[in-house]
Amino acid sequence: MRSRLTEARFAAGIAATTVLVLGVSFHRPELVILALPLVLWVVLVSRAPVPNQAVITTSAAEHAGQPVVTATISGEGEALEVDVQVAPARGQLVVAPGQQITIERTVRHSGPTELATITARELSGDASEIGRASQPTLVRWNVAPAEVSLSVLPVPRHLRGTHGTHAGIKRGSGGDFRDLAPYVAGDDTRRIDWRATARAARGSGELMLRRYNAESDANFTIAVDNTENLSALVRMWRDGDVELQGVTSLDNAREAADAIARAAQDGGDRVGYLELVPGGRTVRSGSGQRHIARVRAAIAATSSRAQHQRARRTPLIASGGTVFVLATFVDPGVSELVEKWHAAGHRVVAVDVLPELDESGLNPSSRVALRIVHAERKLAFQDFASLGIPVVRWRARTQRDAVLRIAARGQ
Amino acid sequence: MAQTVVVDGRTIAGAWIRIAPAIGIAAMLILQPFSPIFVVVLALALLSVFLPMLHAGWVGLCFAVVGLAFTEVSMLDTAVAIAGISIIAVSTPLTNILHWQSRVSLTALRPTIRRLTVIVIVSEALALLVPVLAAAGSDSLSWWAPIGAGACVAAVASFMFIVRRTTEGDRGASE
Numbered sequence: 001m002r003s004r005l006t007e008a009r010f011a012a013g014i015a016a017t018t019v020l021v022l023g024v025s026f027h028r029p030e031l032v033i034l035a036l037p038l039v040l041w042v043v044l045v046s047r048a049p050v051p052n053q054a055v056i057t058t059s060a061a062e063h064a065g066q067p068v069v070t071a072t073i074s075g076e077g078e079a080l081e082v083d084v085q086v087a088p089a090r091g092q093l094v095v096a097p098g099q100q101i102t103i104e105r106t107v108r109h110s111g112p113t114e115l116a117t118i119t120a121r122e123l124s125g126d127a128s129e130i131g132r133a134s135q136p137t138l139v140r141w142n143v144a145p146a147e148v149s150l151s152v153l154p155v156p157r158h159l160r161g162t163h164g165t166h167a168g169i170k171r172g173s174g175g176d177f178r179d180l181a182p183y184v185a186g187d188d189t190r191r192i193d194w195r196a197t198a199r200a201a202r203g204s205g206e207l208m209l210r211r212y213n214a215e216s217d218a219n220f221t222i223a224v225d226n227t228e229n230l231s232a233l234v235r236m237w238r239d240g241d242v243e244l245q246g247v248t249s250l251d252n253a254r255e256a257a258d259a260i261a262r263a264a265q266d267g268g269d270r271v272g273y274l275e276l277v278p279g280g281r282t283v284r285s286g287s288g289q290r291h292i293a294r295v296r297a298a299i300a301a302t303s304s305r306a307q308h309q310r311a312r313r314t315p316l317i318a319s320g321g322t323v324f325v326l327a328t329f330v331d332p333g334v335s336e337l338v339e340k341w342h343a344a345g346h347r348v349v350a351v352d353v354l355p356e357l358d359e360s361g362l363n364p365s366s367r368v369a370l371r372i373v374h375a376e377r378k379l380a381f382q383d384f385a386s387l388g389i390p391v392v393r394w395r396a397r398t399q400r401d402a403v404l405r406i407a408a409r410g411q
Numbered sequence: 412m413a414q415t416v417v418v419d420g421r422t423i424a425g426a427w428i429r430i431a432p433a434i435g436i437a438a439m440l441i442l443q444p445f446s447p448i449f450v451v452v453l454a455l456a457l458l459s460v461f462l463p464m465l466h467a468g469w470v471g472l473c474f475a476v477v478g479l480a481f482t483e484v485s486m487l488d489t490a491v492a493i494a495g496i497s498i499i500a501v502s503t504p505l506t507n508i509l510h511w512q513s514r515v516s517l518t519a520l521r522p523t524i525r526r527l528t529v530i531v532i533v534s535e536a537l538a539l540l541v542p543v544l545a546a547a548g549s550d551s552l553s554w555w556a557p558i559g560a561g562a563c564v565a566a567v568a569s570f571m572f573i574v575r576r577t578t579e580g581d582r583g584a585s586e
Binding site: 007008011012014015018019022023025026028030031034036038040041045048078079080081084086091092093094095096099100101102103105106116123125126127128130 | 414415417422469472473476489493501507509510521529530531
């Protein structure tokens, strides 16, 4: 592809001709020579490579808890004009092909975040020729929530597995003492209780065996209500940009879900994850490092789906487990779901993720509306208390740990 | 949300390139006494800084040369004017795309700096020939200077054209 006579080259040519004409008209050779730089420039830039469309390669990683975007732009031109948009700011760079750009972001919220939008175009011949702008490359990143440690989780009432760290209800080994039983062929002779044999033996040769419960793993399900994302500033609930505000209910929910998942992993238990919206993200119950990594990735990817209706049917969860329902309980639908799961025999823990509210700047009608919301939440929590469902306020750390400890002890 | 954008390697502010054509024009202005043309050129230089899309840099350059036509210029003046014009030539197209707050990598500017160096060296070398030729003979001989300069430019252009064709031929052969 050959170089084209671009606007800048044409303008330089006209300027050179003007200077030449002036020099000749005034019989001034030293003026004629002034046209030389312009002519030389036109000749030199016409040899520059013809720009094409730039190719943007991006990657994102986490460094010291904050996302870092690395972008490399390649092209055939001499330089690249790069437009980096990091909402709401915008920046322009001119780099050489293959040069690396690093964008370090400080984000306020966890969850899916648009880190940067990058557009590039190639430049050639001192920008006298400009290539086509590339398609905008949007770099997204699921920001992991802050790590919070939970010392104890309330395990299900009936543990059915045969491997784990909790005392189960099935017969096995490793758990608490269960009962004494006559020895049958094939039993482990090391478990013969000689004292009991002496006391309880009724016939010759009948040996008594000590039997134990199996150690079992618990099954935890984390259910997140992501139909709304409410910030602390009540006046911004209706049409405020959540991104520009402080901690939101979904930030709390992601933090709580991540803490529960890690606590379950530490206890060697099974954990599943689901979003309480139709078509929401679901991770089936499982255990192990890779599974927890999957669950944590799903938690970090949880975003608000305000436009979605709540599921008409109660979501199916693994039986005989503990369900943590992470919600603001502003919507009565979630409270009904908690009660349904409780009625179905699951152990349910309600985790209230609504941040500490700032009620300043509200007009009278908004105040009335907020009072109704408070009343509905209070009624829901009273219903939970009457059913024996513990309510954990996530932001109140002391209360949170105390409630979880009491719930775990009362199993 | 705070952000830091870092380019590997050294960068300069785009504002320096934005004002470069004005610096080039200013270099020619100091050669002239105060005149109406001086005011016009100064205005065009400012215009080239703030509204580069109007190509005021090129127009300012032409006016500055008109101003020079009415002034007696020495060899040093010519040298300064050539440097100024060279800066205008390489920086004016860049001003069209650069924002004030942009950052320009020095690695990306290498081809521009290389071109500027070639232009300045060749032009200044030829500018030295003009007074030498003019001083060598009669008035009629002074006309050999522009003709010689034109011939030199044509020779350089032809040489580069041939080099380019040869390079393209080599590339085609290797492909």
